[in-house]
Amino acid sequence: ETSDTAASSSPSVLVSAPSAIKMAQAFQTYVFLDLEATGLRYDRPRIAEICLIAVNLHSLENPERDEAGDLLPPRILDKICLCVDPLIPLTPKATQITGLSNKNLSNNQKQSFSSSLVGLLQGFLERQVQPVCLVAHNGFNYDFPLLKTELQRVQRDLGGSLACLDSYQALRGMDKAVSSKGYYTLSEVYQRCFGRYPQQSHYAEGDVLTLLMIFLHKAPDFLHWACDHCKSWEDIEPMYNPQTPEKGED
Ligand code: DCM
Ligand code: MG
Numbered sequence: 417e418t419s420d421t422a423a424s425s426s427p428s429v430l431v432s433a434p435s436a437i438k439m440a441q442a443f444q445t446y447v448f449l450d451l452e453a454t455g456l457r458y459d460r461p462r463i464a465e466i467c468l469i470a471v472n473l474h475s476l477e478n479p480e481r482d483e484a485g486d487l488l489p490p491r492i493l494d495k496i497c498l499c500v501d502p503l504i505p506l507t508p509k510a511t512q513i514t515g516l517s518n519k520n521l522s523n524n525q526k527q528s529f530s531s532s533l534v535g536l537l538q539g540f541l542e543r544q545v546q547p548v549c550l551v552a553h554n555g556f557n558y559d560f561p562l563l564k565t566e567l568q569r570v571q572r573d574l575g576g577s578l579a580c581l582d583s584y585q586a587l588r589g590m591d592k593a594v595s596s597k598g599y600y601t602l603s604e605v606y607q608r609c610f611g612r613y614p615q616q617s618h619y620a621e622g623d624v625l626t627l628l629m630i631f632l633h634k635a636p637d638f639l640h641w642a643c644d645h646c647k648s649w650e651d652i653e654p655m656y657n658p659q660t661p662e663k664g665e666d
């Protein structure tokens with residue numbers, strides 16, 4: 417979820433500049449990621465859907481266009497999209513915006529976030545030319561910490577020398593202007609880039625495609641921004657510790 421207040425209060429553990437520049441110049445694959453989940457940060461959410469789309473640097477530097485000159489999604493991309501039984505109730509708001517419910521997930525016999533799911537994610541990432549940079553919208557405050565928490569639950573991690581980038585913080589930082597809350601949500605940014613609202617907001621795949629198109633639209637700026645502002649995956653703190661009880665429970 418895109419929250420201006422949450423974004424500004426995040427601890428920024430930036431990779432030291434020289435090594436970050438070396439890393440970013442070397443990124444050969446950008447993996448766009450979005451999670452749907454049972455609620456917001458303070459709900460101690462669990463993942464209900466995950467989508468990753470991997471795009472090689474070549475396609476970001478050489479975007480395809482149609483006859484009218486409009487940007488096309490890259491023809492060459494790898495995609496993984498999975499629904500996950502979150503094992504806890506979705507908030508009514510989360511169900512309303514995502515279309516995911518405990519009922520439709522269990523009716524379709526979806527499995528929970530498991531060690532074998534982590535194996536799929538690792539296999540997907542290992543297939544990409546390294547080094548890889550994950551990109552998520554508000555990722556530093558929501559998607560990356562939540563994924564860390566789920567990985568911690570099953571005592572796994574994503575190996576390798578992964579880096580990550582928050583497109584929400586990048587867009588705000590690149591503008592250098594203070595804009596009101598809501599200005600940098602995925603759908604508002606997309607609307608400003610393409611003159612129409614995106615389809616399938618709050619579907620993990622829909623949001624990843626929206627993010628990918630925004631990134632393509634501003635690829636030179638994003639690729640440059642990534643040099644100084646990516647974090648190492650190791651420096652992402654889990655959103656919460658699944659072993660400790662909720663505030664107020666203890
Ligand atoms: N979310 C929420 N309430 C909102 C916005 C988001 O509970 N008003 C939660 C449920 C979504 C998750 O955040 O699945 C990710 O949001 P997004 O669809 O923006 O990626
Ligand atoms: Mg949102």
Ligand code: MG
Nearest residue numbers: 417450451623
């Ligand atoms: Mg999201």
Ligand code: MG
Nearest residue numbers: 450618620623
């Ligand atoms: Mg989403």
